[in-house]
Every structure is written in C-alpha cells, then in structure tokens.
Amino acid sequence: MRLPRVRRNVCVTPCLTKVCETVCPVNSRMGNVCVMPDKVETAASPQGDGRATRWEDHKAERRSRILEAAMDAINEDGPDVGVQQIANRADVPRSVVYRIFTDRGDLDEQLRGRIIERLMTDLAPTLTPEGTVGEAIARAVETYLRWIVEYPRLHQFLGTGSPSRRTTGSRVVTGTKTAIALQLSGLLATVLDSVAGNSDLAESLAFGLVGLVDASVNRWLSNPQSALGSDELAEFLEVSIWQVLHGNLARIGVTIDPSTPVSELQ
Structure with missing residues (x-):
C-alpha cells in the first residue's frame, strides 16, 4: 500500500506550543507544518485577569532562565547534574524549580526541547x-x-x-x-x-x-x-x-x- 506523501514543508523548530499538523507561529511565513509534540503540562497558574498574565510572564521568564542554566550545567559538568546545581546557576531557590516544572521528568523533557532549539538554529x-x-x-x-x-x-x-x-x-x-x-x-x-x-x-x-x-x-x-x-x-x-x-x-x-x-x- 502506498503511503500518502507529505507535500508541505515541515517545521523542525521545536516550539513546543502547537500540536502536530498546526501552523507553527515561528515558521508561519514559510507555511511550514509543525510536527513537534505538544507542550508538556506544567503546574497550574493562578487565575484572574491581569494577575494571571503577569504570573504567566514571570513564570515564562523563570522557566527560560532555569532551562538555560540547566544547559550550561550539563555542558560543563555532564548530564547527571542535580536540581540544586541547576537552581544555583539560575539564581533561584530549589523550590521554585518545582513550581515551574511538575517534576524532574517534566524539567528534563522541556530541557531536551530547548537543546534541540539550539541545535536546529544551526x-x-x-x-x-x-x-x-x-x-x-x-x-x-x-x-x-x-x-x-x-x-x-x-x-x-x-x-x-x-x-x-x-x-x-x-x-x-x-x-x-x-x-x-x-x-x-x-x-x-x-x-x-x-x-x-x-x-x-x-x-x-x-x-x-x-x-x-x-x-x-x-x-x-x-x-x-x-x-x-x-x-x-x-x-x-x-x-x-x-x-x-x-x-x-x-x-x-x-x-x-x-x-x-x-x-x-x-
């Protein structure tokens, strides 16, 4: 049986924001198709208009800082770095890491997404x-x-x-x-x-x-x-x-x- 052929370009930027077969906002100008997995669920955020928006922005900034710190730690010390080492590099308490990520598995999976972003840039x-x-x-x-x-x-x-x-x-x-x-x-x-x-x-x-x-x-x-x-x-x-x-x-x-x-x- 002949499989159907993909005729559109495929997004290889792991934006982690869209489910398979949706247009990736990063690559929408090229009409690419995002086939990356949807974002891993993280801890729920407080509800409420402006406060919720500010919280999400603050959480996104901290998430990015923690992921960058984790990449630097792995690159220098090897892949077995602990959460405390990552927290120290990100200049946040260890407890904050677990408010941003549901568990270590969630942190590791989102970290893999960030590493792939760096790879795919090149x-x-x-x-x-x-x-x-x-x-x-x-x-x-x-x-x-x-x-x-x-x-x-x-x-x-x-x-x-x-x-x-x-x-x-x-x-x-x-x-x-x-x-x-x-x-x-x-x-x-x-x-x-x-x-x-x-x-x-x-x-x-x-x-x-x-x-x-x-x-x-x-x-x-x-x-x-x-x-x-x-x-x-x-x-x-x-x-x-x-x-x-x-x-x-x-x-x-x-x-x-x-x-x-x-x-x-x-």
Missing part, C-alpha cells in the same frame, strides 16, 4: 539545500558534526538522559527526528517526481538516511576509543549518503553526479 538552514548535490550533503553533515563536537554532553543528554535517569524514546527527540525525515522526504519526493516521474522511494530513502546518520554518530560518541576522528566520520557519512542516493536512483534509471546543481533537480 542545522535547519542546511535542510533547504543549495549549491551542488555534493556541497549540500557536505554542508548538512559538517554542520551537524560541528555542533556535536562542540556540545557532546548536550547531545548525550538528548539521546540517553543521565546515568541516574536513563531516558529513551523522548517525545521531543523522536518528534524532531521524524520532522527532519519528513522534510527530507518532501525534498526527495520533489526531486524524484521531477527526474523519474515516481516518488515511491522518497520516504524510505529519507528515514533510512536519518537513521544511518543518527546511529553512526551515536556510536561514535559513545566509543571514545574509536579510530575515526570527526573529519573521518564526516567523510564516511558524506560518502555513505551519496552512495545510498546514487545507488537507489541508478536502480530506477536516474543518473546524477555530486557536481549536479540542486536547482536542476527541482
């Missing part, structure tokens, strides 16, 4: 490819690896949480991977429709490529004895992505070259 532009096919692949891979090398502890926290609070299957992380794969699927579908008249391979190619990069990078980070440096890993990923694309396109009679301009394929 990565999102590369998901709209420019230049040649080879240049577009290299730009995306090198941008991703550069961020990971700079923030390895934040990336570790995204994938597995901390040693004392192991986490797999985070809704925010899974939603982001899916959003990236769907955006890539839409791009590949456009290319395949143009050059082959058939886009059946688009979704499988997109999710396969995202899985290839994700698994390779996660293993590389978890193995400090790896013989590959970041440059060698980047080269491996660029060659692998190209070979997957080239091999599958050749199988359906389409020939492209790394020097082919992306604009000629759309």
